[in-house]
Amino acid sequence: MAEPLFQARVLTLFPDMFPGPLGHSLAGRALESGLWSLAATDIRSFAADRHRTVDDTPAGGGAGMVMRADVVARAVDAVHKGGEPLIYFSPRGRPLTQRRVRELVAGKGATLLCGRFEGLDERVIEARAMEEVSLGDFVLSGGEIAALALLDAIVRLLPGVMGKEISGTEESFEAGLLEYPHYTRPPVFEGREIPPVLISGDHGKVAQWRRQMAEEATRARRADLWEEYLKERLARGKNV
């Protein structure tokens, strides 16, 4: 069989959580057909002592436990392919964007490290030059759901995974805007009609309306994205 388009290596204390939801639907079919691959490795198998310890109390005191640098380093060194991204999920990381997802899709694979407890000893993050990625400004109990979320976003962009029904280029964030709203049958739902332009048959008007709605939604909901969008338009010398 041909090489997978994307090879995911996941380091976790809970390898049974994978592929989890990614074993279903489009991602699951693509995994089965070998379009992408997933290898989940148990960090605990790199512990050195009889009790297979992976964590210890925080230096300086305080609540919780910290994952040991030496154990994590051995796990990383055993599975990570040099030259590919090595991502550690952390609320202290850079928030994930569709742009970063696209960059990852363009590569051959990545190693994804899932933290637990209070997270990793800082020294191993530095020593292995890990890229820290956050799913958003909230705290999960582990990196596994973040890894599944990132992989879901990657896999759906691999050629041959999505049908024509989903266009990868018109979606939220791709043009720096949120997407326009969608409608389908029935024509009237609890007294609410589908915007008439969408059933006018005028493709030019539909495109124009969708653009306008995307801009309005972005301006109203995401001032940060809207500002970026305006800057880019300006930089490209277009009127807004």
Ligand code: SAH
């Ligand atoms: N004490 C840490 C939180 C640890 S949560 C702090 O306050 O920053 C345990 C693990 O869950 C982390 O090591 C990380 O791998 C994962 N995690 C939690 N929130 C996350 C988020 N927003 N994005 C990505 N990973 C997250």
